[in-house]
Amino acid sequence: MDQKTPSQTGREIELLSFKVNDQEYSLNIMSVREIRGWSKATPLPHSPPYMQGVINLRGSVLPIVDLSIRFGLAEREVSPRDVIIVVNVDEQTVGLLVDAVVDILSINTDAIDPPPEMGDNTTRFVDGLIIQNDRMIRLLSLKAAVPAKETNVA
Amino acid sequence: MTDQLDPLAEIKASFFIECDELLEALQDGLETMDSPERSAETINVVFRAVHSIKGGAGAFGLNDLVNFAHCYESVLDNVRSGLLEPNTEIMRTFFQAGDILQDLVRLSRDELPIEPSLTAATLTDLEALLSDEVEETVEFAPLVLSFDLDEDFGLDDAAPKPAQHSFTFQASAELYASGNEPAKLFRALTELGTVTCTPDLTKLPNLSELANAECFIPWHISVDTDRTFEDVLEVFDFVDGLCTIEQIAPQTDALLPPIDLPDVANIAEPIAPAPGHIEEATDVKPAEQLSTEPDSKKVAAPKATVRVDVDRIDRLVNLVGELVINQSMLSQSIVSAQAANSTEVETGLEEFMRLTRDIQDSVMMIRAQPVKSLFQRMSRIVRESSAAVKKSVKLITEGDDTEVDKTVIERLADPLTHMIRNAVDHGLEAAETRVANGKAEQGVVRLRAAHRSGRVVIEVSDDGRGINRDRVKQIAIDKGLIPENVLLSDTEIDNLLFMPGFSTAAEVSNLSGRGVGMDVVRSAIQSLGGRITITSVPGQGTTFSISLPLTLAVLDGMVIDVAGQSVVMPLAAISETMMLGPDELKPLGANSMLVQVRERFLPLIDLAEKLGFSPKRTDFKNCIALLIANDDGQEAAIVIDAIQDQRQVVIKGLQDAYGNIPGVAAATILGDGKIALILDPGDIVVRGIDHTDTAQPQSA
Numbered sequence: 077m078d079q080k081t082p083s084q085t086g087r088e089i090e091l092l093s094f095k096v097n098d099q100e101y102s103l104n105i106m107s108v109r110e111i112r113g114w115s116k117a118t119p120l121p122h123s124p125p126y127m128q129g130v131i132n133l134r135g136s137v138l139p140i141v142d143l144s145i146r147f148g149l150a151e152r153e154v155s156p157r158d159v160i161i162v163v164n165v166d167e168q169t170v171g172l173l174v175d176a177v178v179d180i181l182s183i184n185t186d187a188i189d190p191p192p193e194m195g196d197n198t199t200r201f202v203d204g205l206i207i208q209n210d211r212m213i214r215l216l217s218l219k220a221a222v223p224a225k226e227t228n229v230a
Numbered sequence: 231m232t233d234q235l236d237p238l239a240e241i242k243a244s245f246f247i248e249c250d251e252l253l254e255a256l257q258d259g260l261e262t263m264d265s266p267e268r269s270a271e272t273i274n275v276v277f278r279a280v281h282s283i284k285g286g287a288g289a290f291g292l293n294d295l296v297n298f299a300h301c302y303e304s305v306l307d308n309v310r311s312g313l314l315e316p317n318t319e320i321m322r323t324f325f326q327a328g329d330i331l332q333d334l335v336r337l338s339r340d341e342l343p344i345e346p347s348l349t350a351a352t353l354t355d356l357e358a359l360l361s362d363e364v365e366e367t368v369e370f371a372p373l374v375l376s377f378d379l380d381e382d383f384g385l386d387d388a389a390p391k392p393a394q395h396s397f398t399f400q401a402s403a404e405l406y407a408s409g410n411e412p413a414k415l416f417r418a419l420t421e422l423g424t425v426t427c428t429p430d431l432t433k434l435p436n437l438s439e440l441a442n443a444e445c446f447i448p449w450h451i452s453v454d455t456d457r458t459f460e461d462v463l464e465v466f467d468f469v470d471g472l473c474t475i476e477q478i479a480p481q482t483d484a485l486l487p488p489i490d491l492p493d494v495a496n497i498a499e500p501i502a503p504a505p506g507h508i509e510e511a512t513d514v515k516p517a518e519q520l521s522t523e524p525d526s527k528k529v530a531a532p533k534a535t536v537r538v539d540v541d542r543i544d545r546l547v548n549l550v551g552e553l554v555i556n557q558s559m560l561s562q563s564i565v566s567a568q569a570a571n572s573t574e575v576e577t578g579l580e581e582f583m584r585l586t587r588d589i590q591d592s593v594m595m596i597r598a599q600p601v602k603s604l605f606q607r608m609s610r611i612v613r614e615s616s617a618a619v620k621k622s623v624k625l626i627t628e629g630d631d632t633e634v635d636k637t638v639i640e641r642l643a644d645p646l647t648h649m650i651r652n653a654v655d656h657g658l659e660a661a662e663t664r665v666a667n668g669k670a671e672q673g674v675v676r677l678r679a680a681h682r683s684g685r686v687v688i689e690v691s692d693d694g695r696g697i698n699r700d701r702v703k704q705i706a707i708d709k710g711l712i713p714e715n716v717l718l719s720d721t722e723i724d725n726l727l728f729m730p731g732f733s734t735a736a737e738v739s740n741l742s743g744r745g746v747g748m749d750v751v752r753s754a755i756q757s758l759g760g761r762i763t764i765t766s767v768p769g770q771g772t773t774f775s776i777s778l779p780l781t782l783a784v785l786d787g788m789v790i791d792v793a794g795q796s797v798v799m800p801l802a803a804i805s806e807t808m809m810l811g812p813d814e815l816k817p818l819g820a821n822s823m824l825v826q827v828r829e830r831f832l833p834l835i836d837l838a839e840k841l842g843f844s845p846k847r848t849d850f851k852n853c854i855a856l857l858i859a860n861d862d863g864q865e866a867a868i869v870i871d872a873i874q875d876q877r878q879v880v881i882k883g884l885q886d887a888y889g890n891i892p893g894v895a896a897a898t899i900l901g902d903g904k905i906a907l908i909l910d911p912g913d914i915v916v917r918g919i920d921h922t923d924t925a926q927p928q929s930a
Contacts, residue, residue: 118795118905120891121841130888130897130905135552137897137905139888 086186091206093181093213094161094174097149101174102181102206103216107163111177114158124223128173131160138162140171146221147201165222172221181208188215237409238290241468245286246339247537252279253332257606260328264321276324277306283331285467287338289418294344295334298353302327305359314359322613323355329610395459396478398430400448405472412449418465423455450478540636543596550586550593551880554784557586558877558901587878590784598633598780601679601688604642605630611647612675615654622661622672623654632679634686638758638778642688645751649690649774650675652748657694657772667769669693685802686780691773697766699723706732724764728752759895761912787879787908789900790856791872793843796906798879798898799856803911805865806857807873810850823850825867827857832867835918837909841893858911866915881908893917 092111093102117129117140128140140160145151160171188204191214204215259276262268284299306324308314316324330352337344401412419425429447440446453462459477466475561579605627616623634642658664658673665671678689699720706712706726718726726732730749755762760778779785779802787798808814808827816824816831823834834855839846847853847869855867879898882905884891895910 116904118897118907119843120888120907121843121894122892123888127888130884132899132903132905135555135882135899137882137884137888 086184088182088184091181091183091213091215092161093178094159095176095178096143096147096174097152098175099147099149099214100178100211101143101214101216103161103163103218105180107165107218109162109164109169112160112162112171114154114156114160114173128154131171133162133169133171136169138169138171140173141222142173143221144173144175163218163222165218168222170222181206181213183208237411240409242290245290245468246335248286249283249335249339252283253328253335254603254606255279256328256331257609260321260324261609263316263324273306273310277303277310280306280331282467283335285464289468290338292334292338294349295331295338298327298334298349299331301353301356301360302331305356308360320359323352323359325613326352327356329613332610393456394452394454395462396450396452397459397462398448398450398474398476398478399466400474400476401445401469402472402474403443403445405469406443406445408472410469410472415465415469416449416451419451419453419462422457422462422465423453425454426450426452538596543593547593547597550590551784554586554590554878554880555899555901557582559903562901590878594635594780594784595633597636599636599639600631600633601639602630604639604646605677605679607643608646608650608677611650612654615651616673619655621654621658623658623675624672625650625675625677627677629679632681632686634679634778635780638686641754641758642776642778645754645776646677646688646690648748648751650677653690653692653694653772657692659695663695681780682777686778688776688778689773690776691771693771696768696770696772697724697727697764698768702726720766721764724766727764728762756912784878785881785898785908786876787898788856788876789874789879789906790870791874792841792870793838795843796874796900796904797837797841798906798908799858799868800895800908800911801876803858804856805859808855808857808867810853810855810867810869812851815850825855827867830865832857832865833918834867834869835914836869837914838869838871840914840918858915864915866918868914868918879906879908 090105091102092105092108093100095101112133115131117131119129120127120139123129126142126146128142130137130139132138142154154173157176159174159177161174161177162169162171183206188206191199191202191205193199201217201220202214203217206213206215256276256279259272259279262272263276280299280303284296284303287295287299302324305314309316309320314320330349333348334344337348399412401410405412416425416427419427428450430450431447433446433448435446455462463475466473561583564575564579609625609627612623612625653675654673658675659667659669661671664673674693676689676691676693678687678691680687703712703718703723703726706729707714709732711726711729711732712718727748728751730747732747732749752762755776755778758778760776762774762776764772764774766772785798786801788801788804789796789798791797806827810825814826815834816826818824824831825834834850836846836850838844850869853869854871854873855869857865857867859865879900881896882898884894884897884907891907893910893914894907895913896908897905898908900906
């Protein structure tokens, strides 16, 4: 694979890695606005299961996406030890509910491998894969994980 | 003020704001002129408005505006001096000219190119009025700069002799602070004639007393011109109130009557008069006298106002919203700490709540504006659309002073425009038909605003043919909007007009029917938290009634419990709360339940099930139900678990955060910091009823 050879084009980026159902994911730290503890969300009627509801983020309404359900992983009890990562996607601000924040990694973009072609939807939420200290870290595709604003729910 | 913009741009901006006010005054004046209440003063108000726009426009070199305003003004002047008696035709031209003036102001403000065709027709009309009546104004060419023309006020003698006007000009510190520049004013003076301008250095204080923001030096100015002193003062219109102008008695009228020519000595030594001398100057004329002196009752006592950036107000509104949330958090924590047993804490808390509410109301009042400006725009729509379909239409407005939130006013403009056009185009019959039906030839469109029980009601009505229900129904059937043979009440037929894809116009006229139907109007109103209803009497007319909340930021709501969640139901929608007993519950079919409320049967809606929070309950006995109604008068009983509280909540939009949710209008933050959903009663009723068997007779 040619992409593995280091080139001049790569640049250093910082990633925040977190755990969802024992899988390690990461996202560019630049899109993270804050990390906050879990608080009980107000459920929204007729919303998809992964939509936990909304919480009060200092006076504004913040929708919470449960990544574990979003990825189709096992549904689990929401625990007070969960963490909400507040991210900006395009113009939207959304909270991602994850199990725990793991680390902040500094890596070169060249070290990111594209996910293997699986021919189904498995890799839809993954933009790339990173090997770090024998761990495989998935690079989250924020655009795929955060559903576009649903303006015309029937 | 803080940002150092181009000073001229700043003045220009304030000129355009002023223009808006002047245009409003102009519109008012024209309407009064057109009514029996007109007085001699009315024309003066109109004249002054146009004149002031012209004056300001001249200072910024907005020639198109100046030319048009000048021509308009000249005609008005003739009316003022009695040379021209306005009739219906002339008034129509005046209104039209007013509209064009408005367009010109807008185009000039946005620095858009002005097409000569825009003004041409009306300019010709105005000129025709001039040439008919007054000969000496015939040669007004449309492109001549106005300052070259005679524009005295009809009060002075017709041909002013060349004269010298001497005066002192003392600028205040505010004059500079507001970005004005005396040199520019002096330069403008030179357009009137020869100007001598000398600073009076005698007023200069000692260096130790010199304040750098003050202006100590007055100027002695003499202008040799064939214009009147008023014309000279006009140059200073823009710094009105920011400077002191004292006329030094012209030698001609004062002490030395025989001397015709200006005193040579006076020109040579303008500094000559001692300070004391100036104080004694006989004719002290503040510049403002020119434009506002013989005040009408309308302009008589303008209240002191402050212009504030809307963003600042919005920030304040948001802060007060946070305050309200904080206040309820505080009272909740005091209650849970059980400190409320102490009467002192209790009264203090109550006081705090009242104050918060007062502050909130006052802040909302800042955002409130009278609907007048909106109605004035509509009068233009009526004029234009009636001209387009060649009908004679009169617009009557009532309740112009009713105040509504600024955002509401802005967002009402489009729906109202559409409704007015509809009324003129479809509502009103042609003149012949009207006469044949024994109506006045002139159709009437009425625009009415009023406060009614915490909401604003705006009505658009016409005295036209009313809704042709048979035709409406047929069209709906033809378009497949409703099944054939369905029995509909009159109200239900009328409401078909709001269905998407419905347009009654058999042929699409170029006036209305541009593909924007009443459904768009309705959704625009609904997005403002309002509702719209129709009443129509065949042969007598149609009335659209829009009911809107006073403010978009807060809402009186009832906090209720549903399946362990707190939600808020707008108080305005709740007509009654009741406990369901066995006598009131009447099952209908397999799944439906009706509630008997006195003589009526209402469908029962299980809110928890409707919101998808829990499966439908089987036993409704001893449950609490809220009776709510939607816009169309459909009612329903909504079953809830418990009523918590009744309070004012701050509305937080959900659209931006998530999108539309059926049955939910918005969200709010409760005292415990949790988010609670604000329900949309109309939506819940409609969905609740739709969900039940459609064959079921609707009780409403």
